[in-house]
Amino acid sequence: MSGSPVMTSRTFNIDAIRSIFPSLNHQIHGQSLIYLDNAATAQKPQPVIDCISNYYSAAAANVHRGSHALTTSITNRFETARNTVAQFLGAKNNCIVWTRGATEALNLIAQSYGRQTLKPNDEILISEMEHHANIVPWQLIAEQTGARIVKWPINTVTCTLDMTVYEELLNEHTKIVCINHVSNVTGTRNPIEVIIKKAHAIASIVVIDGAQAVVHEPVDVIALNADFYVFSGHKMFGPTGIGILYGKEELLDTMPPWHGGGNMIKQVTFKETQFAESPAKFEAGTPHVAGALALSEAITWLNTLDRQKAAIHIATLQSQLIEGIKNINNLSIIGLQIGASVIAFTVNNACHSDIAILLDQQGVAVRSGHHCAHPLMDALGITGCVRVSIALYNTSDDIACCITAIQKACELV
The missing domain is CATH 3.40.640.10 (Type I PLP-dependent aspartate aminotransferase-like (Major domain))
Known part of the structure; x- marks a missing residue:
């Protein structure tokens, strides 16, 4: 892409990475897409699309x-x-x-x-x-x-x-x-x-x-x-x-x-x-x-990316998300794993799908439901949860928007 940052071997440049993912420019309900459903499927870089x-x-x-x-x-x-x-x-x-x-x-x-x-x-x-x-x-x-x-x-x-x-x-x-x-x-x-x-x-x-x-x-x-x-x-x-x-x-x-x-x-x-x-x-x-x-x-x-830096980047975003939502009333994080790419949570007296829909209306894509893991849901005594899953192309701004959207959703339900 003309004018895009150039990635060299074993680098981690978030602007260069995002520049080769055309779907990240997509609009949802008139707002820029914040895609945080990466555990379900990841977006595709231009080299894969071209192939x-x-x-x-x-x-x-x-x-x-x-x-x-x-x-x-x-x-x-x-x-x-x-x-x-x-x-x-x-x-x-x-x-x-x-x-x-x-x-x-x-x-x-x-x-x-x-x-x-x-x-x-x-x-x-x-x-x-x-x-x-x-x-x-x-x-x-x-x-x-x-x-x-x-x-x-x-x-x-x-x-x-x-x-x-x-x-x-x-x-x-x-x-x-x-x-x-x-x-x-x-x-x-x-x-x-x-x-x-x-x-x-x-x-x-x-x-x-x-x-x-x-x-x-x-x-x-x-x-x-x-x-x-x-x-x-x-x-x-x-x-x-x-x-x-x-x-x-x-x-x-x-x-x-x-x-x-x-x-x-x-x-x-x-x-x-x-x-x-x-x-x-x-x-x-x-x-x-x-x-x-x-x-x-x-x-x-x-393999062109510094995967250690990518892991640190994702862990940093996860920490930002945890800090932003951990004190929201009625919100409970499930089995928090520090450094992971995934955060799952429930909101008391609110359906997980309602939370996800409210996030979607704000341009934030996450997953809700049982996540093809009924036995785990049964063990936890819940019918489902909301899952935010982070990829290496996500940014601090993505997480900030997600936090704001979760706060607003929790106020509305």
């Missing part, structure tokens, strides 16, 4: 099919994008599976790994703060295999998980532990390093939902010794409809395909089908090529 547009306008072709120049070029870019993701996670290329998002990745793990390994009386340990995407697929597979779901309860005051309780729940029947890296409701950062180590001590595998984490902290799946790690592209400045499943090579190699179709086979006859190696055997049909290329572009852009 999608360029694929469809200049070089649209399928991948791993045919021998003409376009398909060869796009196939190379598609696999280069996989390599970008692999490097982002510290993984090998053949351990990265393209999916439609974290939800599909979790369903794939449940239906492929879970279906073939779980038996009656095996236990799947699931934290009480999980997104539905890391609960419902396991309930379905438990019904199909005779395994049992075991709840790992939260501390309802701190919205954290008690590791002593975790150790008590682990036993010889525990085969799978399901945990989010960071809670999508409270921003709680779970000690996945310790969780993985203790699960492995009893030969259990761990499935990590990293959808809220990868955009905020570096993730090295090898250093973590992670069994499975999933995330969605759209929460980290990429497009919707694309996500990542990382799995240990030895686990993926033993897992059967979940979907059948083109590209995931070596040979098909009416007698039998021979499947391709991982990750191809999990990628039936035409993939979301534009999404894969654009997610790679999002990661490449994110």
